Amino acid sequence: xxxxxxxLVLLTTSLMMMSCASESDLPYDLAPLADSGANDTFIETxxxxxxxxxxKVLPETLEMGEVxxxxxxxxxxxxxxxxxxxxxxxxxxxxxxxxxxxxxLAGKTILPNKPIDVVMAVNKRKFGEFxxxxxxxSSPGIPVNLVMNMNFSKLLDIGPEEILEKAVLGESIETxxxxxxLRKEDEEPLELIQDKSDFGIFKPVSVSKKSARFVRHPDxxxxxxxxxxEIKLAAKDPMPLGMHQSHLLLKWNNNLSPTKLPARIDIxxxxxxxxxxxxxxxxxxxxxxxxxxxxxxxDKDAKYPNIDSIKAVPDDVVNVNDESNNENISVTITAPxxxxxxxxxVTIDFEGDLPDLVIPVSGIVK
Numbered sequence: 001x002x003x004x005x006x007x008l009v010l011l012t013t014s015l016m017m018m019s020c021a022s023e024s025d026l027p028y029d030l031a032p033l034a035d036s037g038a039n040d041t042f043i044e045t046x047x048x049x050x051x052x053x054x055x056k057v058l059p060e061t062l063e064m065g066e067v068x069x070x071x072x073x074x075x076x077x078x079x080x081x082x083x084x085x086x087x088x089x090x091x092x093x094x095x096x097x098x099x100x101x102x103x104x105l106a107g108k109t110i111l112p113n114k115p116i117d118v119v120m121a122v123n124k125r126k127f128g129e130f131x132x133x134x135x136x137x138s139s140p141g142i143p144v145n146l147v148m149n150m151n152f153s154k155l156l157d158i159g160p161e162e163i164l165e166k167a168v169l170g171e172s173i174e175t176x177x178x179x180x181x182l183r184k185e186d187e188e189p190l191e192l193i194q195d196k197s198d199f200g201i202f203k204p205v206s207v208s209k210k211s212a213r214f215v216r217h218p219d220x221x222x223x224x225x226x227x228x229x230e231i232k233l234a235a236k237d238p239m240p241l242g243m244h245q246s247h248l249l250l251k252w253n254n255n256l257s258p259t260k261l262p263a264r265i266d267i268x269x270x271x272x273x274x275x276x277x278x279x280x281x282x283x284x285x286x287x288x289x290x291x292x293x294x295x296x297x298x299d300k301d302a303k304y305p306n307i308d309s310i311k312a313v314p315d316d317v318v319n320v321n322d323e324s325n326n327e328n329i330s331v332t333i334t335a336p337x338x339x340x341x342x343x344x345x346v347t348i349d350f351e352g353d354l355p356d357l358v359i360p361v362s363g364i365v366k
Contacts, residue, residue: 054141055088055110056081062120064150072122074148078105078136079115086110089137098123099132101146120146155182156190156256163248163263168298169270169355173235174205177248177261181227182214187254190227194251200263201246202233239267241355270305271295271350273359278346280363283335290321293329293346293359306351318344318361331361339365 055078062074080086087109093099100121110116122132134146157180167173181190189211196203207229214226233248243266250259274294283289297304304326312318312331321330329346336342343362350357 054081054086054138055079055136055144057136057144057146060147062146062148064148066151072132072148072150074120076118076120076146077115078110078118078144080110080112081141083112084140085112086138086141089139092135092137093133099134101134105136118146120148122148122150156180156252156259158250158259158261161261163261163265165264166266166268167239168268169241170238173239173265175202175233177231177233177250179227179229179231179250179252179259181229181252181256183225183227183254185225187225189225190229190256191253192229192231192250193253194249198249198251199233200248201236201239201244201265202248202263203236205232205234207231235265239265241267241269243267268298269357270299270302270354271297271348271357273357276359278331278359278361280333280361282364282366285335285337285339285365287335289333289335291331291333293331295327295329295348305354307348308351309349311347311349312361313345313347317342318346320346329359333361333363335363335365337365341365 058077058079062076064072064074088105088107091101091105093101100123102119102121105118108116120132120134122130129149129151132148132150135143136146137143159178163175163177165173165175179190183190189209191209192207209227209229211225211227214224231250243264246263246265248261248263250261252258272295274296278291278293280289280291295304307324307326310320310324310329312320317334317336319332319334321332324330329348331346333344341362341364343360346359346361348357348359
């Protein structure tokens, strides 16, 4: 009897001590998870390797490496340990909505041998190493964590990724490039540091800059700045007809890698035929056809340039009719006697300095 009383006293004392214990005295896996970023350091030390029952998360930690975007997604698989279904009670994310888990897990029951795939997304701009964590609480079982580590690199966005411009012969060629850079508060603002030769076939017309504070979430204490630079460019020299390929090299401060932008400039004739190729289809040997080729000026308010002469080669296949004028070219096509594909060219010579315009003609003799 005496031993029984001593045992009850000892048990009562132990229970009283446990009820008075602080959170720091509790077993590590049972300590509560904070909802805000105040205990981010505490949260980040918890990993899925501590799970011994209930739910299991794979991978235990997802290493994303270096990322240069402020939106990152990672995939996890959650499965049941044991033979009993497990109900998910809640999911707590760190950083006030910057971390989300899809699909919604709270209230969902996971069955044995039927794992589910989830995606954790991070929508938060930070610099350097960062751990995103979402804690899943279930019954039965102890909480498990989805952990995704990443290293945010400096972010420099350039647009467009390729310069594509069209211009009519003799017109000025202008384009623009915009750079946006997200940086720390104590970092130097974005600057162009280059020679004029780096612009290739272009020359800078103007460079405008602006900076503004960048805050995505109210809990962020680290100040970020977004720099925007707009570079307006023009072609250095007049370009002849055809497609011209070059590149633009942009050099930056802050040890950023240079940006190489490809450029393609298409210089068009003042006049264009309504059809680039006159194809008459299948014809019989010796068959004679009459066709008209309409000409269009790119500028609808401009006058049609005067035609000096029109030549067709070979002239035994194509002949230019007398009723041709500055807007319409009339030709007579005589199919060769031999079967197979045939071709010819109609060349229009304009008055002044305009280059010739060549219109291919083809067909098939059957």
